[in-house]
Amino acid sequence: MACSSPPAGRSQWSLRMIADRLVELGCVEGISTEAVRKYLKKSSSSPGRRSAGS
Numbered sequence: 001m002a003c004s005s006p007p008a009g010r011s012q013w014s015l016r017m018i019a020d021r022l023v024e025l026g027c028v029e030g031i032s033t034e035a036v037r038k039y040l041k042k043s044s045s046s047p048g049r050r051s052a053g054s
Helices: 015-024 033-042
Strands: none
Touching (some): 015 033
């Protein structure tokens, strides 16, 4: 979701928008912005993250 196009009128996704969207989609009952941040930091699909070979 964070790598997809942001909602209309926004230039990028915020942690709050991602958390709210996860709740709307029914993926979780609730999630903090800190949990979203930590997951994105660990995720290899995180934008801007370099691979080990770079």
